[in-house]
Every structure is written in structure tokens, then in C-alpha cells.
Amino acid sequence: MNNTALTLAEFKTETGQLLNVETVKNYLVSGNGNVTDQEVLMFIELCKAQHLNPFIREAYLIKFGSSQANIVVGKDVFVKRAYRNPNFDGMRAGIVIIRQDGGMDYREGSLKAPGETLIGGWCQVYLKDIPHPVRSEVSLEEYSKSQATWKQMPCVMIRKCAVVTALREAFPEDLQGMYDASEMKNVPDKLPEKDVKVGYATVGQKQGIMKLASMKGLYSHDNPKDISKMEEFCNSKGYNLKELKFDEVDELLDCLSKYEPKNSTNEIIEDADFREVEQEQFGDIE
Known part of the structure; x- marks a missing residue:
């Protein structure tokens, strides 16, 4: 890759830290893989374009082995940006279940009774300038992973996938190119949450x-x-x-x-x- 492009690929976050190639490779890569210059460049450019601060865990660059790196955002970024948008007028979200009698329910929240079968999640985002909500419905079988959080809290996780999908559709300029860890199969279900301290051992x-x-x-x-x-x-x-x-x-x-x-x-x-x-x-x- 052109070294000039990598040299120019840097910016200062709102809290004053400088995000560049060196800090990404030394402090901001999760997993055991070696990221490529192209992957680092994509990460920096996304953080720059969407004003994400990876030092306070708003964004992660994750790579295992020789697989392609994944860029995910922190769990609170989607909701924070939605509430910050003046056009946001609230949202509703829940799960889709099959009752014991075979009927299907769209239930608000994430409560499932014993004997019911979880099959998906849903979310509606309301905007002030359009008369109908932006709605998403997602299937459990397309998202569920064999990791601990999905096994322990499948209702919470599939509802979360529906929420971030709907918010991304409702606010494309604020959330374009951003994905939550719950949506991706090759990332751990638990990511570091402590702020990154540059200058200290990784x-x-x-x-x-x-x-x-x-x-x-x-x-x-x-x-x-x-x-x-x-x-x-x-x-x-x-x-x-x-x-x-x-x-x-x-x-x-x-x-x-x-x-x-x-x-x-x-x-x-x-x-x-x-x-x-x-x-x-x-x-x-x-």
C-alpha cells in the first residue's frame, strides 16, 4: 500500500488522542491476527468519517488468524446517536416467539415464557418527518452464534440485532458502515470495555x-x-x-x-x- 496514504490516515479524536497507524497496530487490535495496512486504513477512515473514538471503546478492529478483519462499534453508539438526532421520535422493539399452541406473537421487550420458542426479533423506529416507522424484523437462525452470551441471553441478543438494523436504516448518515458485535459471527461476544491507555504495555x-x-x-x-x-x-x-x-x-x-x-x-x-x-x-x- 502507498505509504503516503497510511501517513495521511490519521486524525485527532474529540478527547485529544491521535489515531494513526502506530496506535492502531499497538493498542487497538483485538484478536491474535496480524492486520494488514489496508485493514488499518479502513478502520481509521471509518473512525474519521463517523467521528468514532476507539480509545473509549466506540470502535474495535478485530482479527483472528488469517481471516478478514472485522470492524465493529461499541454497544451504546447506535442508541446514543439516535437520541442525539433531532428527527428521532422514539422506538419500540421486542422478540418474535411461537406460542405453545402454535401461534406467533410479536412481543415487546425480551420476555419469553417457558415452552415458547424464540424465532426472531423486531424493532420500529419513529421519525418526526415521516408518517410511518422504519421497521426491521430479523431471524434468530441467521444471527445466533454458539458463544456464551447467545446461549444465555438469546432474547436480549436478537432484540439488539433488530434494534441496530432498524436504527441503521433510519439514520444512514449517522450510522452508515457501522455494525454491532452481535451482528457478526467471527467476533467474540465479550469485547474489552476499559479505555485504552496509550504509552503503556499492550x-x-x-x-x-x-x-x-x-x-x-x-x-x-x-x-x-x-x-x-x-x-x-x-x-x-x-x-x-x-x-x-x-x-x-x-x-x-x-x-x-x-x-x-x-x-x-x-x-x-x-x-x-x-x-x-x-x-x-x-x-x-x-
């Missing part, structure tokens, strides 16, 4: 550090909340594990690689398999 870097720490006997995946040994090691080297800077990561990894654990029983420390884990498993590390 989640991926922390995972690499803790992998090496586990090999050195300073951390155990069996007890992920206990990071006391690793904190003690970092403090002895002049680093703050919970406030580790991006530029300090390589230095800390070098210290870890040179560390020889004191093992009085002469046991062999095995190279543990690394498991990609959620941010919360690192205790209080932000």
Missing part, C-alpha cells in the same frame, strides 16, 4: 511477559489472580508491573530471559504452553 505484550514469567516460575496460569512473585521481580528491577510502559517491555523481557530461578529441589522447569487469556486474568494489571 494486552498482547503483557501476555508475552506472563508466558515467560510462567516458564520462570514467577506466575501460574492455574492461579491467574496471583501476580505477587512477578510484581516482586519487577520491583527489584525498577519496573512497575501494573504501570509498565510500552518502551519498557523489551527491557523487562530481557531481564526475565536472563533470570535463573532458585530451585532447591533441582526440578526441571518445563516450557508451559501459552494460553491466550482475558485481560482480567492478570489480576489488577490495567
Whole structure:
């Protein structure tokens, strides 16, 4: 890709952070895949065009393996922008169920009785300048994923899909090109919610550090909340594990690689398999 295009693909968010190629690749990619320059460019341009701030989790760039990257927006963006539009005049939404007697109901809300079968969701968005609502009806079988949230809360999730579909049709200028995670099959049902802190170690870097720490006997995946040994090691080297800077990561990894654990029983420390884990498993590390 043209390097000039990538260099120009940057903008400053309303809260003052600079969104550019470096910050996207270092801090704003979820998943274990390596994003391409084209995918980064598309993400930045969407954020710029729709005034999305990925640092406060209004937008995500997600990629696993060699699959195509997905761009999704935060769960509250659709509703916030609808209420902000002066033409918005309210909405109604619910689920579609098959009753035990075989009849079909369009029910407002997301309450389903035992014995009823959920088959879809619906939403109506009312606009002040047109006499009829913008309506969407979505089928459960087209959206349902095998992830935990869909298994635990299918009524809530399919209703949400109907809501964002209707809002996108009602406000194309405000929501064009934007999709919620619930609509997409290749994204996790739970995304990071904490604001991004630029300049500090990324989640991926922390995972690499803790992998090496586990090999050195300073951390155990069996007890992920206990990071006391690793904190003690970092403090002895002049680093703050919970406030580790991006530029300090390589230095800390070098210290870890040179560390020889004191093992009085002469046991062999095995190279543990690394498991990609959620941010919360690192205790209080932000």
C-alpha cells in the first residue's frame, strides 16, 4: 500500500488522542491476527468519517488468524446517536416467539415464557418527518452464534440485532458502515470495555511477559489472580508491573530471559504452553 496514504490516515479524536497507524497496530487490535495496512486504513477512515473514538471503546478492529478483519462499534453508539438526532421520535422493539399452541406473537421487550420458542426479533423506529416507522424484523437462525452470551441471553441478543438494523436504516448518515458485535459471527461476544491507555504495555505484550514469567516460575496460569512473585521481580528491577510502559517491555523481557530461578529441589522447569487469556486474568494489571 502507498505509504503516503497510511501517513495521511490519521486524525485527532474529540478527547485529544491521535489515531494513526502506530496506535492502531499497538493498542487497538483485538484478536491474535496480524492486520494488514489496508485493514488499518479502513478502520481509521471509518473512525474519521463517523467521528468514532476507539480509545473509549466506540470502535474495535478485530482479527483472528488469517481471516478478514472485522470492524465493529461499541454497544451504546447506535442508541446514543439516535437520541442525539433531532428527527428521532422514539422506538419500540421486542422478540418474535411461537406460542405453545402454535401461534406467533410479536412481543415487546425480551420476555419469553417457558415452552415458547424464540424465532426472531423486531424493532420500529419513529421519525418526526415521516408518517410511518422504519421497521426491521430479523431471524434468530441467521444471527445466533454458539458463544456464551447467545446461549444465555438469546432474547436480549436478537432484540439488539433488530434494534441496530432498524436504527441503521433510519439514520444512514449517522450510522452508515457501522455494525454491532452481535451482528457478526467471527467476533467474540465479550469485547474489552476499559479505555485504552496509550504509552503503556499492550494486552498482547503483557501476555508475552506472563508466558515467560510462567516458564520462570514467577506466575501460574492455574492461579491467574496471583501476580505477587512477578510484581516482586519487577520491583527489584525498577519496573512497575501494573504501570509498565510500552518502551519498557523489551527491557523487562530481557531481564526475565536472563533470570535463573532458585530451585532447591533441582526440578526441571518445563516450557508451559501459552494460553491466550482475558485481560482480567492478570489480576489488577490495567
